[in-house]
Amino acid sequence: MRIIDLRSDTVTLPTREMLLSILDAELGDDVAREDPTVNRLEQLAAEKFGMEAALFTPSGTQSNLIAVMTHCHRGDEMLVESEAHIYYYEVGGMSAIAGVIPRLIRGKYGVFTGEDVRAALRGNDLHFPPSTLVEIENTHNRAGGTVWKPDDVKSVASVAHDFGMNVHIDGARIFNAAVALDVDVKEYARHVDSISFCLSKGLCAPVGSVLVGNKEFIEKARKVRKMLGGGMRQAGVLAAPGIIALTKMVNRLKEDHDNAKKLARGLTQISSLKVDMKRVQTNIVLLDVSPLNMTSVEFVNKAREKGLLATDFGGTIVRFVTHYGIKEEDIDEAIRIVESIC
Numbered sequence: 001m002r003i004i005d006l007r008s009d010t011v012t013l014p015t016r017e018m019l020l021s022i023l024d025a026e027l028g029d030d031v032a033r034e035d036p037t038v039n040r041l042e043q044l045a046a047e048k049f050g051m052e053a054a055l056f057t058p059s060g061t062q063s064n065l066i067a068v069m070t071h072c073h074r075g076d077e078m079l080v081e082s083e084a085h086i087y088y089y090e091v092g093g094m095s096a097i098a099g100v101i102p103r104l105i106r107g108k109y110g111v112f113t114g115e116d117v118r119a120a121l122r123g124n125d126l127h128f129p130p131s132t133l134v135e136i137e138n139t140h141n142r143a144g145g146t147v148w149k150p151d152d153v154k155s156v157a158s159v160a161h162d163f164g165m166n167v168h169i170d171g172a173r174i175f176n177a178a179v180a181l182d183v184d185v186k187e188y189a190r191h192v193d194s195i196s197f198c199l200s201k202g203l204c205a206p207v208g209s210v211l212v213g214n215k216e217f218i219e220k221a222r223k224v225r226k227m228l229g230g231g232m233r234q235a236g237v238l239a240a241p242g243i244i245a246l247t248k249m250v251n252r253l254k255e256d257h258d259n260a261k262k263l264a265r266g267l268t269q270i271s272s273l274k275v276d277m278k279r280v281q282t283n284i285v286l287l288d289v290s291p292l293n294m295t296s297v298e299f300v301n302k303a304r305e306k307g308l309l310a311t312d313f314g315g316t317i318v319r320f321v322t323h324y325g326i327k328e329e330d331i332d333e334a335i336r337i338v339e340s341i342c
């Protein structure tokens with residue numbers, strides 16, 4: 001049975017070109033900053049975002065944690081959307097390791113405003129922790145891959161900066177956002193203090209994320225990465241595919257977005273099913289299976305028996321993610337499988 005794996009874009013495998021690039025990668029000890037391939041990836045990432053510097057990290061989770069630990073002191077408060085990945089899925093590292101307390105903002109489709117930030121701030125009082133960081137997730141995973149516009153980011157950043165806070169973007173899928181809006185990622189970077197983005201999701205590299213920011217921030221972040229055990233030695237074997245991810249895999253994300261729209265439209269044609277089309281902005285489709293009187297776990301198990309893999313997103317919501325390797329005909333087949341379950 002052919003398996004159509006729509007669980008996540010993290011299941012993408014490196015391309016042949018990426019695998020071959022590993023053989024030719026110039027290597028050195030990256031902890032000593034002597035790996036030319038890592039240095040090249042970091043320089044390329046900084047240039048792409050119009051930021052001063054960049055740091056290669058093993059994962060998006062570690063990149064986000066490094067950002068929090070670099071921006072904040074223990075006991076600080078960080079403003080974050082109520083279903084943000086850093087709060088929902090990163091094992092509580094922001095509190096357990098960084099010692100930072102989250103203050104939640106409920107966004108609309110994952111997006112909140114400068115006014116929301118202003119409303120969440122409680123002022124200077126002996127009883128309150130200092131609020132030092134605002135975190136934005138673009139695209140927003142649990143909201144369904146929804147996109148922040150550069151102006152949305154500007155509005156939040158301008159209020160945050162007025163109150164002396166820094167702004168970090170969890171841009172694990174920021175290139176999906178940029179491709180969806182046809183904007184340069186620099187349009188996000190110019191408003192904020194740091195961005196982390198993943199090479200190993202839609203961009204297909206096997207491992208790694210990059211954190212970008214100004215020189216001083218990245219110098220501090222490098223020390224935090226070492227503390228967390230993220231200092232890698234001949235990491236050029238991972239950075240080489242990362243360079244291909246960054247230079248060759250961005251523009252094709254549109255194909256994933258088109259496939260997600262096709263899937264969402266196909267699912268809404270099935271009379272009993274509900275998809276909120278407003279959420280379908282990039283490569284994620286959230287399907288509500290409540291009309292089938294099933295939980296998402298039951299649905300995911302049934303789909304798996306028929307060769308379609310999806311993610312249980314809690315309650316009655318099932319998540320499908322389109323990615324490299326998924327073709328239009330796979331989408332047709334996925335729709336047929338869902339129809340057969342209904």
Ligand SMILES: Cc1ncc(COP(=O)(O)O)c(C=O)c1O
Nearest residue numbers: 059060061062085137141170172
């Ligand atoms: C929005 C977002 N941020 C961060 C991460 C963490 O990335 P990693 O799995 O590389 O730790 C993910 C992973 O799916 C994500 O979706």
